[in-house]
Amino acid sequence: MADDLTPAAAAAKAALADVTPEPGSKKLDPILIANGVRRTFGGITAVDVDHTEVQRGSITALIGPNGAGKTTFFNLLTGFDKPDAGTWSFEGRSMEGLAAHKAARLGMIRTFQLTKSLTKMSVIENMKLGATGQVGEQWWKGLFPFMWKQQEAEIEQRADELLARFKLDHMRDEYAGTLSGGQRKLLEMSRALMARPKMVMLDEPMAGVNPALKQSLNQHIKGLRDEGMTVLFVEHDMDMVHDISDWVVVMAEGCIIAEGTPDQISNNPAVIDAYLGSHQGKSLLEDL
Amino acid sequence: MNWSNIFEATLSAFFGVNAMYYAIAAIGLNVQFGYTGLLNFGQAGFMACGAYGLGMTAHYFQISFWWGIAIGIGYAVVLGLIMGVPTLRLRADYLAIVTIAVAEVIRLIVRSVRFKVYVGGSDGINEFSASYRRLSPYVESGRYPLSPFKAEGAVPYVMLAAMLAIGLVLGAATWNKLGKRFPSVPQRAGVGLTGVVWMLVLIAASLRVEYTGYSLWTVTVGWTLVAIFSVFVWLLMRSPWGRVLKAIREDEDAVRSLGKNVYSYKMQALILGGVIATFAGMMFSVERGSVQPDNYSRDLTFYVLTALVLGGAAKISGSIVGPMLFWGILAFADVFLNELVKSNGGSVEVFGIQLIGNISQVGQIQLMLVGLLLILLMVFRPQGLFGNRKEMALDGR
Ligand SMILES: Nc1ncnc2c1ncn2[C@@H]1O[C@H](COP(=O)(O)OP(=O)(O)O)[C@@H](O)[C@H]1O
Ligand SMILES: [Mg+2]
Numbered sequence: 114m115a116d117d118l119t120p121a122a123a124a125a126k127a128a129l130a131d132v133t134p135e136p137g138s139k140k141l142d143p144i145l146i147a148n149g150v151r152r153t154f155g156g157i158t159a160v161d162v163d164h165t166e167v168q169r170g171s172i173t174a175l176i177g178p179n180g181a182g183k184t185t186f187f188n189l190l191t192g193f194d195k196p197d198a199g200t201w202s203f204e205g206r207s208m209e210g211l212a213a214h215k216a217a218r219l220g221m222i223r224t225f226q227l228t229k230s231l232t233k234m235s236v237i238e239n240m241k242l243g244a245t246g247q248v249g250e251q252w253w254k255g256l257f258p259f260m261w262k263q264q265e266a267e268i269e270q271r272a273d274e275l276l277a278r279f280k281l282d283h284m285r286d287e288y289a290g291t292l293s294g295g296q297r298k299l300l301e302m303s304r305a306l307m308a309r310p311k312m313v314m315l316d317e318p319m320a321g322v323n324p325a326l327k328q329s330l331n332q333h334i335k336g337l338r339d340e341g342m343t344v345l346f347v348e349h350d351m352d353m354v355h356d357i358s359d360w361v362v363v364m365a366e367g368c369i370i371a372e373g374t375p376d377q378i379s380n381n382p383a384v385i386d387a388y389l390g391s392h393q394g395k396s397l398l399e400d401l
Numbered sequence: 402m403n404w405s406n407i408f409e410a411t412l413s414a415f416f417g418v419n420a421m422y423y424a425i426a427a428i429g430l431n432v433q434f435g436y437t438g439l440l441n442f443g444q445a446g447f448m449a450c451g452a453y454g455l456g457m458t459a460h461y462f463q464i465s466f467w468w469g470i471a472i473g474i475g476y477a478v479v480l481g482l483i484m485g486v487p488t489l490r491l492r493a494d495y496l497a498i499v500t501i502a503v504a505e506v507i508r509l510i511v512r513s514v515r516f517k518v519y520v521g522g523s524d525g526i527n528e529f530s531a532s533y534r535r536l537s538p539y540v541e542s543g544r545y546p547l548s549p550f551k552a553e554g555a556v557p558y559v560m561l562a563a564m565l566a567i568g569l570v571l572g573a574a575t576w577n578k579l580g581k582r583f584p585s586v587p588q589r590a591g592v593g594l595t596g597v598v599w600m601l602v603l604i605a606a607s608l609r610v611e612y613t614g615y616s617l618w619t620v621t622v623g624w625t626l627v628a629i630f631s632v633f634v635w636l637l638m639r640s641p642w643g644r645v646l647k648a649i650r651e652d653e654d655a656v657r658s659l660g661k662n663v664y665s666y667k668m669q670a671l672i673l674g675g676v677i678a679t680f681a682g683m684m685f686s687v688e689r690g691s692v693q694p695d696n697y698s699r700d701l702t703f704y705v706l707t708a709l710v711l712g713g714a715a716k717i718s719g720s721i722v723g724p725m726l727f728w729g730i731l732a733f734a735d736v737f738l739n740e741l742v743k744s745n746g747g748s749v750e751v752f753g754i755q756l757i758g759n760i761s762q763v764g765q766i767q768l769m770l771v772g773l774l775l776i777l778l779m780v781f782r783p784q785g786l787f788g789n790r791k792e793m794a795l796d797g798r
Contacts, residue, residue: 222658231655245659290795
């Protein structure tokens with residue numbers, strides 16, 4: 114395995130090699146730091162994260178049983194939900210109270226557990242929507258095509274390249290609503306890339322994707338790291354987590370209960386106990 | 402039965418004043434509801450902005466009519482902000498509730514005794530269209546036949562050219578729909594052919610229509626506005642701005658996650674659509690030379706919405722043809738039923754059941770007939786006449 118590592122993968126591995134495998138451990142060069150982030154819904158505490166850091170340029174997996182609070186944590190970090198308490202920063206900039214679209218503009222782009230492809234728009238229009246800083250997105254400039262035609266052509270070219278890379282180019286002009294579930298996941302991910310993110314946050318990118326596609330999706334995610342992006346993703350399939358992630362963060366009942374490299378996590382008895390104890394059968398570690 | 406009467410009434414309604422100002426309001430509503438998915442149930446309020454903008458300027462402020470247009474637009478912007486600020490961050494239904502309520506509040510305020518000195522109470526404001534009428538190139542009481550063969554000098558050629566142009570636009574639209582059925586006919590020939598057919602239809606239709614100089618002026622200004630706003634909205638909707646709106650209609654969160662300020666876009670759509678609707682109110686009031694508060698009630702909002710849905714939401718053509726058909730059908734039903742009652746000696750029976758007892762019941766039956774037509778449309782063509790069936794089919798997938 115170690116022999117075919119790309120430079121980016123090797124760097125991520127090296128950066129995380131000496132980090133202590135414990136919840137809230139300090140990273141060498143964190144891109145994202147969260148402190149005391151808490152969110153309750155009525156009686157239940159959905160998220161209660163003391164401290165966590167995400168290493169820049171790494172692929173970090175966020176795992177945990179259903180209802181552990183992973184999606185809620187994503188929502189909080191990306192401005193889609195407001196926490197009861199807590200602070201977090203992205204690239205050294207405080208993100209508290211920042212609206213979702215502003216968080217996205219800083220370069221933190223997320224996808225959704227339930228795909229949000231815009232079904233009544235064509236695949237290519239979906240893609241073009243993703244590009245940021247479009248001149249023609251101001252209405253008075255939109256009126257005059259000569260002001261945005263040039264940029265639109267560049268965007269379209271980039272979109273076509275991404276579609277080819279994700280093997281969606283044959284669906285280019287179809288309505289996104291005609292895509293299969295797996296293709297929609299791919300579309301959402303490539304659309305996110307149109308925004309040129311610094312950090313990509315994928316909520317269950319593999320859910321509902323057929324095994325053949327999964328393999329290529331794996332490669333795509335690794336490709337993001339090679340391009341210098343940081344990836345944080347939620348996943349249930351432990352084989353995949355093992356295959357592609359540099360670091361694993363484990364959540365249960367809102368708290369982070371363990372952190373470590375995939376190897377350290379799969380051998381961590383506390384993790385196995387915490388899960389299999391309370392969530393028999395449903396555990397995402399059942400593949401272990 | 403006097404069929405030529407029926408035909409004539411239907412045609413004049415097609416291109417008449419009502420269809421015109423409904424079309425302007427529907428184009429505005431289309432920006433909000435059709436493209437962005439905003440449930441604006443207060444279009445009558447925006448229309449009142451324009452009407453009162455003009456009326457108050459001319460009658461009370463005693464300044465130029467042109468200021469009235471600016472003031473009307475200003476009112477619409479303020480109204481959009483009042484409706485949008487508290488609701489556009491919330492779920493879609495809140496906007497619906499607030500818009501319908503705010504539009505009603507406006508109507509009740511302007512018709513109240515307390516503000517009578519400013520806005521004329523329930524009598525409204527009257528006699529303020531003098532400046533507008535002075536701009537007219539037509540002789541107010543003159544009669545202007547629409548047929549090119551009754552005009553003189555260069556006018557017939559201009560009219561024929563205009564009819565050919567409109568015919569070709571309609572022809573292109575028709576060919577887009579029909580083209581696939583005749584694959585052997587080349588595109589250009591098809592467009593040209595259907596265009597000429599449309600031109601002939603227009604000429605035939607125009608033969609018996611005649612306007613007074615006064616109506617003709619309103620019709621000219623009004624349909625010119627319809628054309629301007631259509632092009633305006635068409636340009637906007639094929640721009641990246643329009644793309645963001647269509648995306649918001651489908652899933653706000655997806656758009657937000659890509660760094661777009663959804664709230665701001667929704668506000669822009671609400672206000673732009675409202676400002677367009679304001680012109681509908683202006684045309685309506687200036688044509689009558691009066692503003693009556695009760696013209697701007699909920700009925701108006703929902704008729705405009707009906708007309709838009711009839712034509713097909715999120716289509717420019719739908720927002721123009723919908724209102725034309727709406728008024729065409731109403732006029733047809735009215736004249737047809739009246740003729741029917743007359744030729745049947747005062748009452749109409751179907752299979753021995755008395756449908757219409759006397760001529761005063763025609764109005765009710767007319768609306769029932771229109772309602773029935775709308776139900777049939779929703780059953781067989783839920784996307785509206787010009788709507789996109791494929792898009793409709795993707796719903797809920
Ligand atoms: N909007 C909400 N209202 C009430 N409870 C919620 C809401 N969203 C999430 N929860 C609860 O918070 C907990 C965490 O949910 P979630 O973040 O979706 O978990 P995960 O993504 O890890 O499966 C669950 O108990 C869930 O029921
Ligand atoms: Mg989840």
